[in-house]
Amino acid sequence: MKKHNFNAGPSILPREVIEDTAKAILDFNGSGLSLMEISHRAKDFQPVVDEAVALFKELLNIPEGYSVLFLGGGASLEFCMVPFNFLEKKAAYLNTGVWAKKAMKEAKAFGEVVEVASSAESTYTYIPKDYTVPADADYFHITTNNTIYGTELKEDLDVNVPMIADMSSDIFSRPIDVSKYICIYGGAQKNLAPSGVTFVIVKNDALGKVSRYIPTMLNYQTHIDSGSMFNTPPVVPIYAALQTLRWIKAQGGVKEMERRATEKADMLYAEIDRNKMFVGTAAQEDRSRMNICFVMAPEYKELEADFMKFATERGMVGIKGHRSVGGFRASCYNAMPKESVQALIDCMQEFEKLH
Amino acid sequence: MKKHNFNAGPSILPREVIEDTAKAILDFNGSGLSLMEISHRAKDFQPVVDEAVALFKELLNIPEGYSVLFLGGGASLEFCMVPFNFLEKKAAYLNTGVWAKKAMKEAKAFGEVVEVASSAESTYTYIPKDYTVPADADYFHITTNNTIYGTELKEDLDVNVPMIADMSSDIFSRPIDVSKYICIYGGAQKNLAPSGVTFVIVKNDALGKVSRYIPTMLNYQTHIDSGSMFNTPPVVPIYAALQTLRWIKAQGGVKEMERRATEKADMLYAEIDRNKMFVGTAAQEDRSRMNICFVMAPEYKELEADFMKFATERGMVGIKGHRSVGGFRASCYNAMPKESVQALIDCMQEFEKLH
Structure with a gap:
């Protein structure tokens, strides 16, 4: 019987991506080796990362001055990496659900956190609209799609501070005005790849402004400087992500x-x-x-x-x-x-x- | 031509593991879905994690009171998670190479770090033997195998404080006396799985002794409490790890x-x-x-x-x-x-x- 995969994540991927990944696991690029056992520094793998980064930039029309990273750890790790890297004094968060709340909780250890609005009182059935973002906030954090409650910010907001967005579950489902954000991140396991890789789009000149020490692996600059190769990246998920990016482009972007x-x-x-x-x-x-x-x-x-x-x-x-x-x-x-x-x-x- | 895969990591995996993973990517357990698109909370996936944990414990003869975790992020992330979780005042490190040095560097942000010995002066061609570990150190950190220089601690040391070991590159290559360690961790991409999953063996009652706030994702207790399912785990690498663990057992342990x-x-x-x-x-x-x-x-x-x-x-x-x-x-x-x-x-x- 044909299965219809409505899983919330990890979730459905294009059949071509699945078949191509299975093929590469048996033999990567005719190398006689499996995708699971090639070095991430192999001549044949660097082009995979390079093309994935280039397609990210092309498909989302990412302006100059931004980096695209592929990291391990999941979007949940970004919940603390974001304040580690960007929160000096005060951050504003929009509370639209459990994931937004988890992101906010991590930030509280790093500085003042302002919850500008919340729809918790109605079990997050709507996205709050009337609120003011403090003009002196280092950033305004949003979760653009709320998987549990089925709500979505379908357009980029206009606010007076730089935005940071968790786009785990709606990345590549609409055009984004990336210039409004200093950071966009997400787990790949909804619209992009199997679980195990996190994408991060980061504005280069927004970094380096906090005074705290940032552990090496939690510092976005580390991964920018090494092209996501500071440590061994998740090779198989990145390869699958590239196949999905190619598929998105072939379908019309x-x-x-x-x-x-x-x-x-x-x-x-x-x-x-x-x-x-x-x-x-x-x-x-x-x-x-x-x-x-x-x-x-x-x-x-x-x-x-x-x-x-x-x-x-x-x-x-x-x-x-x-x-x-x-x-x-x-x-x-x-x-x-x-x-x-x-x-x-x-x-x-x-x-x-x-x- | 037959290829002989001497890659340092990611590296050779048993052919059975590769073929079985490719098969599961096309169809997991006859479910009609790919391993890449099943939920980590699916009824069929929990047994994968459970069996992998059980085989870890069985193969390494891990005593009661220890947890086995499968995390994202790589062993490099553990370099800061270790001091976050275990370093209250002072830690001792044995400097046997670049990886040991990187681990030590991260710890320095958290407390006093004593380098008990180093073979840096000879480009790490040997493992230092005569040194004293401070009796008041919270732990003594070692790198049991040094991939770059080809040196290995082939037996568990006898020291007067609990040990923590990076066993990324020699786990499952010899029996270990786990009771000497409060934590053993490693990237999986040498002896266990494709890159993208990190194993951590942690002694439960060694946790909770530091006074600092630990970000949720960096706190081992978070992952113990949720059976490595606090966030979406790297499903494909964990599945492959299980196949390797089965293979090790079938070969004789x-x-x-x-x-x-x-x-x-x-x-x-x-x-x-x-x-x-x-x-x-x-x-x-x-x-x-x-x-x-x-x-x-x-x-x-x-x-x-x-x-x-x-x-x-x-x-x-x-x-x-x-x-x-x-x-x-x-x-x-x-x-x-x-x-x-x-x-x-x-x-x-x-x-x-x-x-």
């Missing part, structure tokens, strides 16, 4: 990714709004295109387990909502085909007919 | 790995000592079984490039010495077959006949 994301999300939200058995959980204007969250309507609440079983039997994978909010979550990252979204809609319609 | 390592190293060192064209660089008693370093004898110095070409044409890969020491380095990790070592010896003998 981030504008086409955005068109597809909007099309898929519109299809599924339309069904959620039409179908009497289901209710969307996020505020209409903040609905995420990446993670579409919904629950059973109150009068069908007791059928939640039934629908889960019904959908699973029809090949849907990973549609269980996060344990902290319940219900359902269909993650529709870049590699998710329209056909899989339609298959889920068909499930919802068939289930409605049965009841 | 670490005692058999040690027997093979000794056999391979004895073969190659015997040829280096016999062949008039080559000279070993490490002190006899400290010669590494993992990284066998040698140079051309002074009277054949100008033939270095010729031998490199000669060997490369015969399928030898990765035998160039580290750029900081020159010459040759044959890394013979667990997965290296005796046949490849013999192929290199054949090269050396043929080359000798030609000159």
Whole structure:
């Protein structure tokens, strides 16, 4: 049976990327060696990193003066690397969910942290809009997509201080005005690669302004100076990331990714709004295109387990909502085909007919 | 032509591990999904982590009261995590090479660091033996194998304070008395897995004794409490690590790995000592079984490039010495077959006949 992979992360990757990576694991570039056993300093691997960096810059239209890094450790490690590198006195954070809160928590050990707004009181079902960012903040940190609650900042904000964004779950799903940010980071395991590599886009001249000692591995300058090769980088995930970047370019780039994301999300939200058995959980204007969250309507609440079983039997994978909010979550990252979204809609319609 | 992979890291892995990982990347456990796109919280992945932890404990005979962690970031990140977690006042380090020095450098930001001994004056060709470890040190840090210089501590030391060891390049190549250590860590990319995962063996009750704030991701307790699942772990490298651990067990465990390592190293060192064209660089008693370093004898110095070409044409890969020491380095990790070592010896003998 065909599986439709709605996993929230690690999550669906283009089939070409999967097949190409499996091939390289058996034999990398006709070298007679596996991708898993080549040196990261091998002549054949440097071009992989170089092309991945170049495609990052090209696809996201990154201006001069920025570096692109591929690091280990995950976005959670960035939660402390960001204040280590950028927080001298005061930082502002927008609290849009658990990940934003975790980022904020780490920053508190480094300086004054201002939570400019929060939607915690409504279990993060919306993105706060009316707030003031202190003009003397070193940066304003946002989480552009909130996987657990299905909310998304679908446009770059206009604020009076440089922004830092966790874009783990919506990178490459829309064009970004990178010049508004001094740092954009994310775990790769949603829209880019298998887990194990973190991308960081950093504005070079925003570094070097804090007075504290930064441990070598936590200092972005270390990794800029060595082209992400200060220590052994995660070779297999970086290779897979390159294949995904090539795929994005071949499909038409981030504008086409955005068109597809909007099309898929519109299809599924339309069904959620039409179908009497289901209710969307996020505020209409903040609905995420990446993670579409919904629950059973109150009068069908007791059928939640039934629908889960019904959908699973029809090949849907990973549609269980996060344990902290319940219900359902269909993650529709870049590699998710329209056909899989339609298959889920068909499930919802068939289930409605049965009841 | 058959390639003989003497890469220093990332490096040779058992062919079964490579093939099994490639297969899982196409279809994990018959799930219809790739290993690269399954959730780390999937029912099928937890047993991978659990079995890898259990095999670590079984193969290394790890006593009760220790945790085994799989983290991202690389051993270089451990260089600061170790003092973050264990250095309250004073730490002692044995300086046996670049990696030991890097570990020591990070510790200096956290407290007093005593370099008990160093072989820097001889480009680290031996392991210092006569030194005193301060009895009031929080720990004594060693690097058990020095990949660049080809020296190895082949037995656990007897010292009067708890030890911490970077075993990146010789883990699973001999039995260890884990009870002498409060922490053993290493990048996986030599004897265990592709790059992207770091193993940490940590004594639970040695934690919680420092008074500083430790960022969440840098706190070993975080990862113990969440079974290495605080954030998304590097799924593919962990899966490959499990396959290697199974392979080690099937071959006869670490005692058999040690027997093979000794056999391979004895073969190659015997040829280096016999062949008039080559000279070993490490002190006899400290010669590494993992990284066998040698140079051309002074009277054949100008033939270095010729031998490199000669060997490369015969399928030898990765035998160039580290750029900081020159010459040759044959890394013979667990997965290296005796046949490849013999192929290199054949090269050396043929080359000798030609000159």
